[in-house]
Amino acid sequence: MPSTYKDRFPNIDRRTVEATRRLIAARPWRGNPGRGGRAEFEAAYAACRAWLEEVSTVYGLRVPALKIGSLILIKHPYGCYDPTDNTIHLPKFSVTTLAHEFRHAWQFQKKPLIRHDEGINHREGLVGLLLYLVDPEHYQPIMMKWLTEEDARGWSVSLIYLADPAFYRRAVERRLLLYW
Numbered sequence: 001m002p003s004t005y006k007d008r009f010p011n012i013d014r015r016t017v018e019a020t021r022r023l024i025a026a027r028p029w030r031g032n033p034g035r036g037g038r039a040e041f042e043a044a045y046a047a048c049r050a051w052l053e054e055v056s057t058v059y060g061l062r063v064p065a066l067k068i069g070s071l072i073l074i075k076h077p078y079g080c081y082d083p084t085d086n087t088i089h090l091p092k093f094s095v096t097t098l099a100h101e102f103r104h105a106w107q108f109q110k111k112p113l114i115r116h117d118e119g120i121n122h123r124e125g126l127v128g129l130l131l132y133l134v135d136p137e138h139y140q141p142i143m144m145k146w147l148t149e150e151d152a153r154g155w156s157v158s159l160i161y162l163a164d165p166a167f168y169r170r171a172v173e174r175r176l177l178l179y180w
């Protein structure tokens with residue numbers, strides 16, 4: 001399947017792209033278990049916190065808290081955003097996952113998504129129609145969940161591609177991304 005997510009958001013705010021370039025350069029994955037010790041963990045955590053503060057300012061968000069490896073991940077093994085306490089949970093340090101979950105914080109705090117009278121493309125329209133035919137009673141929440149996921153995937157992958165195309169390509173080649 002050809003890549004599409006990296007081209008979904010070509011015009012992300014320059015400040016966000018710059019902050020992400022710096023976060024990638026800080027190599028926070030070196031703070032993960034099996035890679036580094038306490039000092040590397042602290043450095044990675046500080047770099048992710050700095051990114052969250054900077055990028056939250058760009059979009060006027062309340063800065064999400066960040067937790068690594070908490071128990072909530074039993075239910076959400078790839079990470080999640082908990083809107084009840086504005087916290088991003090990650091299983092380990094990952095620039096792409098951090099950006100993905102930050103986008104969910106943005107979705108929740110800004111509630112811009114995604115009105116049916118605008119901006120549904122052919123693919124989304126087709127998925128919506130199929131869902132409706134399969135399960136007319138539940139299609140709307142399923143469709144909204146799918147649209148919010150598509151938005152978070154597109155935004156996070158486009159962001160790492162804009163920030164560091166070589167980093168993006170290496171991640172694709174090494175199959176480190178769930179989508180690309």
Ligand SMILES: [Zn+2]
Nearest residue numbers: 100104149152
């Ligand atoms: Zn998600």
